[in-house]
Amino acid sequence: MRTRLIGRMQSAAPFIGLALAWWALTTTHAIPRAFFPRPGDVWEFFLQSVADGSLVHHLGISLGRLLVSFMAGSGIGMILGFLMGLFDPLGRFLRPLVSFFNSISGITWLPLVMLWIGLGEPAVGFVILNAVVFVVALNTMVGVQVVPRVYEHALYTLGGTRWHVIRDVLVPGALPHILAGWRIALGMAWRALIAGEIVASSSGIGYQIYLGSSYFKQDMVVMGILIVGIMAALLDRLLFEPLEHATVRRWGLVVEHKA
Template sequence: MSGRLLDDTRISIIRLLLGAVVGIVSGIALGFLVGLSRTARIAVEPLINAFSGIAGIAWIPLALAWFGTGLAMSTFVIWNGMFFVVFANTILGVSRVPPTYAQAIFTLGGDRREVLRSVILPGALPDILTGVRVGLAFAWRSLIAAELMGSPMGLGQWVNEAATYQRTDRILAGCLTIAVLGVLLEALMVSWIARRTVVRWGTVAVAEERKAR
């Protein structure tokens, strides 16, 4: 791998990680706030459906107009690709937790913080991780598209420049790097967390049984 490709790869990964952290944190935090209230869930459902139906790349021209071609633009594009998926799945996961579990904690003397930590978070985590997995795929594609359209560096720009000079070998190298990184990021960021949480706790099996019903 050439030095330029390494630099472009590093820049794209930094952009993705920064935007993903912002999207995941904001999506989970707001998802919990909305998911705990049935009234709030009903109120925001039309908004979620509306914004989720807009492809992430559709926001790129607006992001370029607002932020130029810098880090703020890529962060906004990635956040947009992550947020609504994580937000919607967090709401879904929180709403699926049976109220009887929380009541049992209160009966045993636990407070609301204990309910959130011991019941709602573990119960909602499978859906949250699903949202993160899907959101990462959306965010990765949106970032590459943003770099293709208006970024001086990054894997998207690498492919764009290769296409300009009709360098098929460089195009294939860039596309292969994008594909491999997508697989690695999903394995490192999502599968690793899942194996140490929901798989170990047995929550995944419970969630699958619930879906089968």
């Protein structure tokens, strides 16, 4: 219990230091308030946004878009990655193409997407899904390929089928790489979401950031940025960390180094 508390304090220390530096720089006017608001200004705007319901409204829309598109993109990416990892000729053929599209995924497609399908939900959803699919596919493929083949041969020797190999060997063995891909893809999904909402939507946290910039409301802009960072950290902690501890750490596929 004490070790866990110390670990949490160590994790929070950099953010506390950053907040103190922010407060000192803005309070002493080292940074003009016209360029960057004080912490108190952002806190007041946050309370106001919660009270009038605007923050809950826009945040709910953004989280809905993010989770639906992220789950769809992760599913497609995992299927594609497993196929590429299981069938070497297919992997060799598709890997350069997937790597190419991975380098231009996400917000790069916004100008064309707005021309093809217009503004609104489809455009934002496509950009998020596109940012997720190829990252997850590449990590899944690598995860499948690095599983030692001796485990497969051992299961075949015991009478296992191809399905048993996939279920009992390849999926658990590839899971650390899949989880890493999900975490990377979630960060890219947030960037795609915010960019899509700024350019192609009239709702969401990204749209709020755009409105704040348009009306020179720096407290609104900074609040939106902080909300994105906090929500991304919470999603990682609430979704991926429990899944990691319940699977790859429990199975001994990764080792947790302690200071």
